[in-house]
Amino acid sequence: MTPGAFWRxxxxxxxxxxxxxxxxxxxxxxxxxxxxxxxxxxxxxxxxDTALLRRIGPGMLWLVVILFGxxxxxxxGAPESGPVRDLLTLSGLDPAAAFLGRSLAxxxxxxxxxxxxxxxxxxxxxxxxxxxxxxxxxxxxxxVMALGLLxxxxxxxxxxxxxxxxxxxxxxIPLAVPVLLATARGTDSAISQQGSLSWLLLLVAMNLALVIxxxxxxxxxxxSTR
Amino acid sequence: MTRGATALDPTSRATTAxxxxxxxxxxxxxxxxxxxxxxxxxxxxARLLFVHxxxxxxxxxxxxxxxxxxxxxxxRRSAAADLVSAAAIEVGVLFTAITLLTGMIWGxxxxxxxxxxxxxxxxxxxxxxxxxxxxxALRRSITDHRVRAVRxxxxxxxxxxxxxxxxxxxxWFRTLHQxxxxxxxDLGNSTMxxxxxxxxxxxxxxxxxVLAYLVAxxxxxxxxxxxxxxxxxxxxxxxxxxxxxxxxxx
Numbered sequence: 436m437t438p439g440a441f442w443r444x445x446x447x448x449x450x451x452x453x454x455x456x457x458x459x460x461x462x463x464x465x466x467x468x469x470x471x472x473x474x475x476x477x478x479x480x481x482x483x484d485t486a487l488l489r490r491i492g493p494g495m496l497w498l499v500v501i502l503f504g505x506x507x508x509x510x511x512g513a514p515e516s517g518p519v520r521d522l523l524t525l526s527g528l529d530p531a532a533a534f535l536g537r538s539l540a541x542x543x544x545x546x547x548x549x550x551x552x553x554x555x556x557x558x559x560x561x562x563x564x565x566x567x568x569x570x571x572x573x574x575x576x577x578x579v580m581a582l583g584l585l586x587x588x589x590x591x592x593x594x595x596x597x598x599x600x601x602x603x604x605x606x607x608i609p610l611a612v613p614v615l616l617a618t619a620r621g622t623d624s625a626i627s628q629q630g631s632l633s634w635l636l637l638l639v640a641m642n643l644a645l646v647i648x649x650x651x652x653x654x655x656x657x658x659s660t661r
Numbered sequence: 662m663t664r665g666a667t668a669l670d671p672t673s674r675a676t677t678a679x680x681x682x683x684x685x686x687x688x689x690x691x692x693x694x695x696x697x698x699x700x701x702x703x704x705x706x707a708r709l710l711f712v713h714x715x716x717x718x719x720x721x722x723x724x725x726x727x728x729x730x731x732x733x734x735x736x737r738r739s740a741a742a743d744l745v746s747a748a749a750i751e752v753g754v755l756f757t758a759i760t761l762l763t764g765m766i767w768g769x770x771x772x773x774x775x776x777x778x779x780x781x782x783x784x785x786x787x788x789x790x791x792x793x794x795x796x797x798a799l800r801r802s803i804t805d806h807r808v809r810a811v812r813x814x815x816x817x818x819x820x821x822x823x824x825x826x827x828x829x830x831x832x833w834f835r836t837l838h839q840x841x842x843x844x845x846x847d848l849g850n851s852t853m854x855x856x857x858x859x860x861x862x863x864x865x866x867x868x869x870x871v872l873a874y875l876v877a878x879x880x881x882x883x884x885x886x887x888x889x890x891x892x893x894x895x896x897x898x899x900x901x902x903x904x905x906x907x908x909x910x911x
Contacts, residue, residue: 588819592812598802606799606816609792612785613826644822652815655735659811 441532448528448536453543462507462544465475467551474555485561492560493622500549500618501582501611502604507548508541508586509603513594514551529625530657531650534587538649542583549575553640562626570625570635577638580620584645591656613641676877683870690867693860700857706770711860715868716756717786723753724793724824724873728832731817734810735804741880743810746817747800748879752872756794761786781830782838789823808888844864 456462477495478488514533515523523533553571556562589607594598621634690711699706730746733739764783765775796816803809831838876908 468882567838592799592816593802596799596802598798600801602795602798606792606795606820609788609795609823610820612788648819652735655811656815659808659815 436529441529442610444529445534445536445539448533449539449543452537452540456511456540456544460514461510462548466507466567467548469550470499470548471555473503474552474559478559481530488560489563492556493626496552496556497615497618497622500545500552500578501608501615503532503584504545504548504579505604505607505611507544508609509593510589511597512537512541512583512587512590513542514591514657516595520660530653532655533657534591534649535646537590538580538583538587540583541586542580545582546575548623549579565626565628566595567625567631568630570631571622573635574618574621574625574631574638577635577642578614581614581638581641581645582611582651584642584649585614588649588652588656590644591660594660613637617641635658673881674875676874676881679870679874679877683867683874686863686870687865690864691861693863697860698856703771706767707857707882709763709767709770710857711864713760713767714861716759716763718865719868719872720753720756720760721824721828723749723756723876724821726754726876727817728821731814734814735818740806740810741807743814744880744883745876747813747874748883749872750793750817751879752875754797754853756868756872757786757790761790773813781833782827783889785827785830790855792820792823803850810891865905 474495477499481487481491514520514537554576585607589603589610592606593603596602613633617637621631621638624631624634672707694708694711697708697711699705727746727750730742730749734742736748761783764786766782768777768780769775796813800809800813803812
């Protein structure tokens with residue numbers, strides 16, 4: 436398969452998954468408000484000490500994005516089933532292209548969730564200093580991409596299992612700890628007007644590793660879902 | 662006992678011999694750990710390190726074995742590789758739990774704390790422990806052996822990234838935990854006093870022998886489980902001992 440044909444297939448899967456979200460709207464109408472509610476309720480549980488909230492704001496943002504975002508990616512990153520799957524197999528869809536397409540679509544959905552939650556965190560937790568929005572945007576893009584790749588990988592592993600809603604997060608969230616550390620510490624640095632380059636590089640390296648592993652293992656993973 | 666049944670017997674000679682060797686090494690390791698001199702600043706609590714450090718290294722070895730055999734399964738589709746991978750990871754989880762527990766007890770005596778969030782290795786080991794619990798849960802959730810083998814092999818490969826994170830966390834983060842004293846990144850000599858190296862080496866040999874024994878037993882149990890599963894799905898209703906009544910044509 437030529438690189439052009441491969442990336443066209445990635446684009447098809449990406450567009451299909453986003454279209455499914457546009458029609459269903461589960462992420463926008465349910466997951467995002469639920470995550471926003473968690474940001475709102477956390478200060479009630481841990482206390483409304485303003486200084487404490489300013490310190491924990493960036494960490495809370497990314498913790499909520501990862502916990503709630505993982506439910507989004509585990510759903511949207513799962514491979515197709517039934518007739519849709521048969522149709523895609525018959526049309527010669529490359530498993531690696533399908534994996535990348537699903538991961539990209541999940542990352543876009545997660546970016547949408549982050550776009551809503553980041554300003555909310557700034558308003559509710561009022562972190563000290565003014566955020567470096569450029570660094571925040573780069574960290575968010577790299578962070579959601581890593582979560583999208585991770586979510587798609589784990590979603591494939593739990594496809595068709597009755598216990599997938601509990602199993603998926605149990606496997607994915609420990610693997611997402613480096614993303615949590617890099618995004619939360621990076622956001623902290625961006626807010627205190629320090630560069631976040633080292634954390635951004637960690638996220639880029641993690642993305643590269645996940646793309647390589649995902650593409651190499653896409654074939655066996657696809658075979659196990661048949 | 663038939664030849665086939667002997668091959669599935671968990672008390673076969675090779676496994677029993679491995680168990681005896683492991684037991685002897687455990688006795689030697691225990692003796693050397695108890696008779697080693699007390700550490701200058703930590704006192705008797707330092708003896709816990711003769712369990713903590715070998716169990717951590719043994720967990721790395723077990724999870725590394727799981728990684729290699731998982732990759733081997735994906736390349737060659739060998740059922741034996743899948744069984745060894747699963748057994749090694751299961752035993753690795755046990756040793757990770759021992760590492761965590763002994764680390765917490767040692768921390769209570771030396772640092773005055775059961776748990777310290779500033780200790781990157783402690784936290785990353787706990788994260789690794791929960792990830793591999795997820796691996797075991799995935800393995801139990803899938804009944805089809807082919808699907809189970811492929812998915813668990815993929816997870817075993819992806820999840821191994823946790824091991825270098827745990828080991829190098831003490832270098833990457835400012836942490837209360839001491840840096841590596843044996844497996845050092847600069848490949849330099851151990852920073853440990855010579856009086857402690859011999860008992861630590863003996864304890865490590867004992868732990869590795871126990872690992873080999875437990876993996877062998879676990880693989881045999883898995884084979885027995887597979888044989889039982891096969892026998893329950895065969896067309897024979899009760900077993901070979903049942904024959905139709907004489908005089909009836911079947």
